[in-house]
Amino acid sequence: MDKMNRVGILTLPIGMNVGGTLQAFALNKTLRDMGYKVETINNKLNSAEIGRVMRTYRKFTTLFQSLFIKKYITLGQQTICTHHDFLKIKDHYDAFIVGSDQVWRKGCTDGCLYDYFLEFVGNDSKKIAYAASFGISDWEYSEEERKKIYELLDSFIAVSVREASGVKLCDKYLKKKAIHVLDPTLLQPREVYENLCKKVSQKNFLFAYILDENKDKEKIIESYSRTNGLNVFAYRERKRIKNLFLLRDLNLLHYMYPSIRAWLTKFVEANFVVTDSFHGIVFSIIFNKQFIAIANPGRGITRMESLLNTFNLTDRLVYCYNDYSNRIWNRIDFTLVNEILQNEREKSLYFLDKALK
Known part of the structure; x- marks a missing residue:
């Protein structure tokens, strides 16, 4: 694959749950549909810890998810297990996108926090956050961590978050304007999933x-x-x-x-x-x-x-x-919901298109 128009996506390790795998699938497909050569970084950070507490779960589901990933998600060749491994791909893509999922929730990234703020990326590559999530509305980071994250985000050309509360956290603690966008799964029409x-x-x-x-x-x-x-x-x-x-x-x-x-x-x-x-x-x-x-x-x-x-x-x-x-459980009017979805989808796709050009 030529480097031109190559995009690397960094998300939490995929294959551990259905939602995480499908959001990775959706962002991968969305970017390919836009004409980019896309790889999801083969992130195994914290996999040993996750594996210890989910060993039985993985025994039954990892095979199913691995088959899905192999068929539908293009993974990078370099397996990432440490920060040092990230340095091997620091110039591998024209653009790095971190997201989606709870990539900025401290409890999900313990021990490798700054990698999820793309600390390892070289100066010649674009840094973008798409639908990154803090997971909760409270600020979890220490003052030392906040200062470091502030410096790292300053080099991002575009930042978007998945929750409205994330927009406020970026503004209040990081002085960074963030756009509220959809989870990647919502970028694809229902027919894709059907x-x-x-x-x-x-x-x-x-x-x-x-x-x-x-x-x-x-x-x-x-x-x-x-x-x-x-x-x-x-x-x-x-x-x-x-x-x-x-x-x-x-x-x-x-x-x-x-x-x-x-x-x-x-x-x-x-x-x-x-x-x-x-x-x-x-x-x-x-x-x-x-x-x-x-x-x-x-x-x-x-x-x-x-x-x-x-x-x-x-x-x-x-x-x-x-x-x-x-409660009285009235039926949802999906005509209105689908109109909102279409509008929000267009806004989110515009963010990606503008950030990558």
């Missing part, structure tokens, strides 16, 4: 995509499915097996580790979605599915609130069972 699906057969079920189980989430799923006469189909992405709320009397149809194709197919097939996942909300919007989003503090409520606010869907977010039970 083409990735297995054969679709419409069924009468509620799709429960829950990352972190608790009793309130169990009660919400049970209540909605009973009231509306829906079976429950559930996927999980957790290491420990915890009965998935048990839900014994709800005709639970399935309980397994999903492939990406199977995961997407369930969104297409479902009558209704209940999720505590950021990307669960994203794909409910993409596929125009009626849904309830359950706040997930451990993974960052800010991400969910910002996404829903963009589409005027904040009334779909609940924080507990009592919050859910006190």
Whole structure:
């Protein structure tokens, strides 16, 4: 591959969860559709730590995701395990893009923080942040770290963030103007994802995509499915097996580790979605599915609130069972949602086009 028009994307290690892999796929495809020669940097930073706590999960899912990545995402040849490895590719691309996902959340980048602010990149390459996420609305960094990040961001030609709160953090602490853009998954039309699906057969079920189980989430799923006469189909992405709320009397149809194709197919097939996942909300919007989003503090409520606010869907977010039970669940008007999506997509694509020219 010639260096001309080469773009390298730095995101968190992919293949560990469906949302992370699909956002990498979407940004990779978007840039290729724009005419660039794109590689996602083969980032294995912190993979040993992640692997230790997710060994069982990876045993079942990494194979599925690896096959998807091999087919749809172009990875760089250099495997990155240390900061020294990054230096080997510092001049390898015309432009480096960091994003999306929580690349600027301190807890996700411990030990390699400044690499995610492109410290290693040479002076002749453009530095761009696309839909970078701090994950939460609070500032996590020390004053020493803030000063270093301030210096690094000063060399970026364009900065965009995924949450509205990120715009405020960049302005207040880093004196950097950041543009609020869409998660990369939202840059691609639904047809792209439908083409990735297995054969679709419409069924009468509620799709429960829950990352972190608790009793309130169990009660919400049970209540909605009973009231509306829906079976429950559930996927999980957790290491420990915890009965998935048990839900014994709800005709639970399935309980397994999903492939990406199977995961997407369930969104297409479902009558209704209940999720505590950021990307669960994203794909409910993409596929125009009626849904309830359950706040997930451990993974960052800010991400969910910002996404829903963009589409005027904040009334779909609940924080507990009592919050859910006190609501009247009207149907989402996706005509309005799709208009917003189209406008935001154009704005986000314009940001990328302008930054890379």
